[in-house]
């Protein structure tokens with residue numbers, strides 16, 4: 001086999017970060033609301049897929065499946081249009097290879113839902 005400098009092991013691939021600078025992510029949205037940054041309580045509601053698409057299209061904010069927010073930001077499963085996102089703690093979105101695969105699968109799933 002030829003010596004191929006572009007070949008990397010699986011573990012090295014996991015370290016590669018793919019930036020999506022046009023979009024933002026919230027680093028601690030498992031414990032804090034990604035919209036207002038309040039600590040999540042028992043009242044928090046899981047974002048529907050439609051609400052996640054709302055955030056992605058209207059706010060440039062990508063939120064993983066299963067993330068919860070304060071229920072006051074939602075109406076009938078959708079994000080209320082008058083929300084104000086605290087952008088101070090948001091980060092440019094980036095994925096490692098495994099997460100990028102999950103993202104693509106997630107987006108394909110979303111496309112199937114609307115077609």
Ligand SMILES: [Zn+2]
Nearest residue numbers: 033035036070
């Ligand atoms: Zn909130």
